[in-house]
Amino acid sequence: MMPVKDEISIHASKVIQYDVHRKKWSDCERCDLGNRARHHVLGRGQIPADVLFIGEGPGRHEDQRGYAFVGAAGKILQSALELLESTYCVTWFLSNLVACRPCETSISPNRAPRSLEVVKCQPRIEELLELVEPKIVIVLGSIPKSFLTDAPYLRSYFTRTAPHPAWVCYNGGTDSAAYQTFINVITNAIDSFIVEGSAL
Numbered sequence: 001m002m003p004v005k006d007e008i009s010i011h012a013s014k015v016i017q018y019d020v021h022r023k024k025w026s027d028c029e030r031c032d033l034g035n036r037a038r039h040h041v042l043g044r045g046q047i048p049a050d051v052l053f054i055g056e057g058p059g060r061h062e063d064q065r066g067y068a069f070v071g072a073a074g075k076i077l078q079s080a081l082e083l084l085e086s087t088y089c090v091t092w093f094l095s096n097l098v099a100c101r102p103c104e105t106s107i108s109p110n111r112a113p114r115s116l117e118v119v120k121c122q123p124r125i126e127e128l129l130e131l132v133e134p135k136i137v138i139v140l141g142s143i144p145k146s147f148l149t150d151a152p153y154l155r156s157y158f159t160r161t162a163p164h165p166a167w168v169c170y171n172g173g174t175d176s177a178a179y180q181t182f183i184n185v186i187t188n189a190i191d192s193f194i195v196e197g198s199a200l
């Protein structure tokens, strides 16, 4: 039985570890983004999970609600996840390079996270890997890819990159060729993991 904490389902064996993680990071001010955030967005999904998706950073919707990928891009990703669940029975967890919305002020538009912010938030990602114990890590988009390619703490994980679901939004949504490309990249990642002899 997985106790449900809002949009995070946690196996009993992971509850204490998750609570330590949440208390440590939910009011973190290691970088300036923490002062401006309405919520520190640690993620959503299941702990542990087969696949950990790492995006760029929370947007305005995520900042307001406190969960990762709940805006327009999140709807695209959710649709893909439902397909993965029915095809592979995978479990998943979603998070971002930084837990707080990258912006100049609380009313400014979203921006990309800066190097220093990513560096400050990196220990949270390392903890998240220990917590989620993913078999596959999928890095979403070019900015996370630029920070995470060759990251030493990802070396022991089966890691692949995919377009960010926001790219699908900008290119026609779930009825588009972009969406099919997005699905193909993610399913190819899972298929390669299985072909290499590992079971989900």
Ligand code: SF4
Binding pocket: 025, 028, 029, 030, 031, 032, 033, 034, 035, 040, 098, 099, 100, 117, 120, 121, 124
């Ligand atoms: S982005 Fe990460 S390092 Fe910066 S304040 Fe938020 S939780 Fe802390």
